[in-house]
Amino acid sequence: MGALSGVRVVEIGGLGPAPFAAMVLADHGAQVVRVERPDKVPLRGAEVHDHLARWDLLSRSRRSAGIDLKHPEGAELVRRLCDVADVLIEGFRPGVMERLGLGPDELSARNPRLVYGRMTGWGRTGPLAERAGHDINYLALAGVQAHVGRVGQPPTPPLNLVGDFGGGGMVLAFGICAALVERATSGRGQVVDAAMVDGAALLMAPLFGAHGSGYWSDERGTNFLDSGAPFYDCYECADGRFVAVGAIEGAFFANLLAGLGLDPSTVPDQHDQSRWPELRAVIAAAFAARPRDEWAERFAGLDACVSPVLTMGEAPDDPHLRAWGTFVEVDGAVQPGPAPRFGRTPAGLPTVPQVAGANTDEVLSDWGVDDAERDRLRAAGAIR
Numbered sequence: 001m002g003a004l005s006g007v008r009v010v011e012i013g014g015l016g017p018a019p020f021a022a023m024v025l026a027d028h029g030a031q032v033v034r035v036e037r038p039d040k041v042p043l044r045g046a047e048v049h050d051h052l053a054r055w056d057l058l059s060r061s062r063r064s065a066g067i068d069l070k071h072p073e074g075a076e077l078v079r080r081l082c083d084v085a086d087v088l089i090e091g092f093r094p095g096v097m098e099r100l101g102l103g104p105d106e107l108s109a110r111n112p113r114l115v116y117g118r119m120t121g122w123g124r125t126g127p128l129a130e131r132a133g134h135d136i137n138y139l140a141l142a143g144v145q146a147h148v149g150r151v152g153q154p155p156t157p158p159l160n161l162v163g164d165f166g167g168g169g170m171v172l173a174f175g176i177c178a179a180l181v182e183r184a185t186s187g188r189g190q191v192v193d194a195a196m197v198d199g200a201a202l203l204m205a206p207l208f209g210a211h212g213s214g215y216w217s218d219e220r221g222t223n224f225l226d227s228g229a230p231f232y233d234c235y236e237c238a239d240g241r242f243v244a245v246g247a248i249e250g251a252f253f254a255n256l257l258a259g260l261g262l263d264p265s266t267v268p269d270q271h272d273q274s275r276w277p278e279l280r281a282v283i284a285a286a287f288a289a290r291p292r293d294e295w296a297e298r299f300a301g302l303d304a305c306v307s308p309v310l311t312m313g314e315a316p317d318d319p320h321l322r323a324w325g326t327f328v329e330v331d332g333a334v335q336p337g338p339a340p341r342f343g344r345t346p347a348g349l350p351t352v353p354q355v356a357g358a359n360t361d362e363v364l365s366d367w368g369v370d371d372a373e374r375d376r377l378r379a380a381g382a383i384r
Contacts, residue, residue, distance in 0.1 A: 001348040002029020002338075007180065009087040010035060010078065011062070012069070012102075013356070016135075016160070017196060018091030018119040019058045020169025025087070025176065027338035028347050032062035033363045034354075035078060038384040041066035041357030057335050059353040065364065066357030066384035069100050073382035081367055082107045082114055086189075087176055091119035094129050104191045114189040115179040119172050121163075123195040135163035135196070142167075142201040143208070151221030151228065167199025224248065230280035231256065231270060234309055241292035245283070246305035255304035259295075260286040357384055 004025055009032040011022040019034075026032040053059070068074035079102065082088055088107065090097050097103050104116040121138055122128040128141075136157050139145040144163075149156040172194035179192050201208075210216035222228040231247045247256040253270050257263075260283065267282055268275035287295060292308050299306040310318060316327040316334045328337040331352045338347035360383055364374050377383045 001346065002027070003342050003345040003347075004177075005029035005345070007031065007087065008085045009033070009089060010081050010085045012078075012088070012090040012092070012097075013037065013040070013064075014091040014119075016058075016091070016164045017168030017172065017194075018089050018117075020165050021117065021119065021172040021176065021194075022062065022089050023058055023060060024169065024173040024338075026061035027350060028342075029345070030087070033081065033359075033367070034059065034062050034064045035067050035069070035081075036064050036356040038066050038068045038357070038381075041360075041384045042355060053353045053355045053358075054331055054333055056353040057333065057350075060330070060335070060350040062351075062354070063359035063363050064354045064356050065360040067360070068382055068384075069102065071380070071382040073377055073380055075101050077364075077369070077377065077382060078102060079107065079110065080369075083111050084367065085111070085114060086180065087115045087117060089117040089119070089172070089176070094120060094124045108189060108191075112188055113183060115176055115183065116189065116191045117172055117176045118191060118193050119168060120193075120195045122197055124193060133196075135160035138163040138167070138197040138200050142197050142204065144200050144204055146218075147207070147220055147223075147226055149220050149226075151219065153221070155220065162203060163196040163200045167201075167203055168194065168196040171199040171202065228276070230276050230283055233280070235284050235287040237287050237292040237295060238289060239291035242309035243287060243292055243295050243299075244307045244309050246307075248305070252303060252305045255302045256283075256306060259299045259302050259304050259306065262286060360384065 007025070007030040009022060009025055009030050011019070011032055011034045013019070013034050013036040022032050022034065067077055069078060082102075090102075098105075104118075107116065108114055118124070120129070121133040122131060136145065139148075139158075139162055145155045145157070147155075148158050172192065175192035175194055179190055183189055207216055211218070216223050220226060225232055227233050229248075231245060231253055234242045234244050236242055245256065247253040250270070254264065257267060262282065268279040270279070290298075295306070296308040315321060321327060325337060327334055328349055329335075330350055333352075335350065338350065341347075361374055364383070365371075369377075374383065
């Protein structure tokens with residue numbers, strides 16, 4: 001099932017953004033085999049590993065094969081898989097795949113239709129190309145991190161959503177899909193080079209425009225969308241929980257005041273920035289008078305852009321998200337369902353994440369490696 005049904009993908013096991021890209025492709029029907037290092041394949045205690053794997057949602061919807069890329073026969077086995085694959089995904093530092101004999105030049109010479117997806121932090125060239133980094137580092141250099149947080153406070157890390165997953169994995173998945181579309185015309189694959197620092201900067205494109213025009217200030221926490229505006233922020237309620245307010249437009253702001261029981265004539269003008277601290281205090285005091293769920297009920301019938309701030313434990317039980325089907329349950333694990341949604345080729349339910357190497361024999365058999373050769377590769381230490 002899914003729009004990518006029939007697309008074969010070899011994923012070189014890694015962390016974070018590259019697996020996220022593979023997960024997105026697999027969610028929509030791509031046949032993905034995740035190549036894991038043999039030292040990650042459990043030899044004992046399989047029931048414990050099975051339990052832990054069930055919650056490794058980043059590995060869902062695909063099978064896993066234990067292949068030693070440093071073993072000459074293991075590397076050759078991966079080359080053979082790529083001979084019949086549509087896509088390869090890797091997330092190593094620059095040069096690693098080339099040293100393994102698995103770089104794009106070698107693989108594309110054998111399979112010119114191969115789309116070679118690469119995920120790096122800093123890109124493949126430049127002073128930082130070989131340096132380690134994490135989401136927060138890429139955001140810091142890309143001009144993102146400085147603008148996330150409140151005035152007078154240090155920048156706040158926005159989880160690892162912007163660099164790893166939005167700017168990294170999702171951009172790589174888009175690039176791979178675009179390359180597959182182009183291949184339908186040219187008949188040739190190509191390298192898709194996604195860097196998290198690029199993707200994080202790309203997500204900031206509208207704000208770079210606002211900053212260049214003089215509309216957006218460099219001072220964190222003083223702008224419309226960064227907690228500077230009192231009508232676009234989160235407020236604590238009487239029970240210590242929070243509501244989110246996004247009442248930017250005049251009609252929504254009027255409904256916000258109505259829901260809070262505030263007389264507009266006694267409230268500072270919405271766009272008078274000199275009085276924003278006063279307006280914030282009025283709104284905060286009003287929300288502090290009642291518990292979160294009472295406010296949620298009160299605003300349920302008002303277009304005021306007011307929502308309860310739900311935790312991961314609460315979100316799957318929200319009535320709207322249940323009705324729309326945002327979350328699904330697979331083998332007892334509640335998780336976000338595949339997105340986006342397709343009218344003619346819908347994605348199926350994700351499948352349970354597999355223990356590293358759990359499907360080695362099955363995968364290799366499906367990809368053309370017979371029993372005798374699998375036994376020989378296992379004896380040689382090339383697979384587990």
